[in-house]
Amino acid sequence: MKEQPKQIPHPRDGKVWVNETTEAWRKDECLCLNGCANMKPGQPDHCQIAQRLFDACVDGRAALMVTRCGLYKPVKADPVLTCS
Numbered sequence: 001m002k003e004q005p006k007q008i009p010h011p012r013d014g015k016v017w018v019n020e021t022t023e024a025w026r027k028d029e030c031l032c033l034n035g036c037a038n039m040k041p042g043q044p045d046h047c048q049i050a051q052r053l054f055d056a057c058v059d060g061r062a063a064l065m066v067t068r069c070g071l072y073k074p075v076k077a078d079p080v081l082t083c084s
């Protein structure tokens with residue numbers, strides 16, 4: 001690790017240890033949070049892997065970043081709009 005973990009206040013419960021290097025990347029680089037068509041929280045066809053990871057994070061006041069997934073499904077890109 002580049003930096004030693006630090007303790008910071010948790011928004012809902014006490015304090016947590018954090019790796020500030022990876023925490024800075026998490027929201028921008030996690031496969032679940034960036035363009036996976038299977039990510040549908042609250043819907044019946046939401047990814048069950050993502051739901052299990054989320055539930056474990058709630059239990060441990062933890063945060064994960066998925067960097068590899070065999071089930072990742074890219075969201076179809078919007079058609080390119082052209083001006084004439």
Ligand code: SF4
Binds near residue numbers: 033038039048073
């Ligand atoms: S398929 Fe993989 S990348 Fe997509 S939401 Fe589920 S766990 Fe995340």
